[in-house]
Amino acid sequence: MRAGLAGAALLAGGFAYQRFWWGPGPEALERQRREVQRLGARLEQRLRERARVHDSAGDSVLVGMPAAVAERLAGEAVSGLSSGIRLRLRNLRFLKADEVRARLLLGRRSVGRFLLSVHVHEVRAVLRPAPPRLSFANDRVGVILPVAVEEGTGSARLRFKWDGLGMAGAVCGDLEVSHEVSASVPRRVHTLKGALRLSVDGSALVGQPEFADVELQVPIEPSDATWRFVDKLIAERSALCRAALVKADVKQRIQALLARGVRVTLPRRLLERQVRLPVEVERSLAMSGQRMRVEVLPSGVILTPAQLWYGVRVELKKEAPPL
Amino acid sequence: MDRQPVGARCCFASLAAMTLVACQGGGPRARAEANALSRQAATLRNLIAAVETDQAFSSKHVTLGIGQELVRDLLQLTLPVETVTAPDLHVRLETAQVAFESGESRVMLRGRVSRASAPRTFADLTVHGGLHRFEVGERAGHVSARVALDRVEVRQAEAEGLRRDLVEAVLDRVGATTLASLAEQIPPLVIPVRFERTLELGAVSAGPFEIAPASLRFSVGLAQVVPLGGRLWVLLDVSAGPGPRGVSGRPKAGP
Helix, strand or coil, rough: HHHHHHHHHHHHHHHHHHHHHCCCCCHHHHHHHHHHHEEEEEEEHHHHHHHCCCCCCCCCCEEEEEEHHHHHCCCCCCCCCCCCEEEEEEEEEEEEEEEEEEECCCEEEEEEEEEEEEEEEEEEEEEEECCCCEEEECCEEEEEEEEEEEEEEEEEEEEEEEECCCHHHHHHHHHEEEEEEEECCCCCCEEEEEEEEHHHHHHHHEEEECCCEEEEEEEEECHHHHHHHHHHHHHCCCHHHHHHHHCCCHHHHHHHHHHEEEEEECCCCHHHHEEEEEECCCCCEEEEEEEEEEEEEEEEEECCCCCEEEEEEEEEECCCCCC | CHHHHHHHHHHHHHHHHHHHHHHHHHHHHHHHHHHHHHHHHHHHHHHHHHHHHCCCCCCCCCEEEEEHHHHHHHHHCCEEEEEEEEEEEEEEEEEEEEEEEEEEEEEEEEEEEEEECCCCCEEEEEEEEEEEEEEEECCCCCCEEEEEEEEEEEEEECCCCCCCHHHHHHHHHHHHHHHHHHHCCCHHHHHHHEEEEEEEEECCCEEEEEECCCCCCCEEEEEEEEEEECCEEEEEEEEEEEEECCCCCCCCCCC
């Protein structure tokens, strides 16, 4: 009986020893190895399906930038450049001369001529870029960059000259007034379209902006004080004169004159600053007291709609000690 | 009288079974490998699940794929490393092999162990380990890692004849402390890929337009490291924000 129990205990012990301590046999191990290989292959396949890894056997270093990250970084960079692009326009002149005709007792006749001139001393505005939209294709990153003209202010001298003709001339006479006014630049969004052409510069990936000159229309909006001045100018005249000036519609003409605004060209060279991807391979390194030269052989850039891949071959060479 | 042979037969059967089990392989090495394979399989299953739900290798990260040959070359530069362990074993590691497969980074350092008192009595050995403690340097923006060593394997004893006692001494005494001491001598492996932390943009003016000088600051954090397909895939969280002169748009006054 005791021997039987001992035998059973030994058998159980043997089983436990084999199961928990002695470890698996070659076949079981081989099964585990195959399972790990299978899972590894499945993981790689999943990553390739999602373009999250890239095959490039010869490249020591691969840098992958998803389009979503590039777009987010570009947006964050643009937000970081809080000062924007400053625009300063000086000494602009707008001129409008016209004849005012009105229906009188004897038919439609000229009641006067006016000359409206606006001398803008200075207009300042800020062009503030919004987060861009990027698209990856071939060797270029397409860029659509909305730019808002905002925070615009200015000062101008408004001059209004009226030569009354006929009855209006008799009651209004000639009139010449000028007044300093302030103005603002209404917010307007322009869309700049261009691209970054990618190339390799040494060990870094750079994007060369390709934008054309951009024509911007910068409208000017006179301040409320301007309208008060015009209203006062008209109100101070006699009834007949007022009727002639109302016919001249001075307010609307000032507004129309300035609303067309100033056409300015945003020169391409302003946007031609090279953009460097902020990751690059070092050209030398020190390890265990040895100075090594890192030879970098860029192997190319691959752009898919979802991802940018940049690969380099790296060779470590011992640096010659200084003489 | 009748039972005795039954018990003896049971004992015999048990011993035979154990012998059979022992003959089927196993042993401490098999157990260690089986445990490692189980961990690897679990890691891979978790990674597959994470990739399928866009939690790993997601489109939110900048990816670096570092080839195992480059890491091997970098590690090789740190060798040889050597240490003397009690009572008189001299361990010197000279060559490195690196493999990044199936979610595991494997480092194999080959060298020799000899009696400090009798250098011509030696055994070739392989020390196994991996990479760990990955980080992105705050100032220089380099990705670095440390080597951890965790297992010794004596390949063959040579010279002056096979010395069984030396092999046993190595397996007995080249323990965790010695391995830690060797690993400590290997400096952090710095991957020669640098992240610029700041980007300075100079002033530009053209016609009535002017862009003030500004700077951008990039913040880089380590999201995940996955050894796979012969590469170490390092996933980084990168974000950009205004640098020291980004807010005002003007350079800060010097001291």
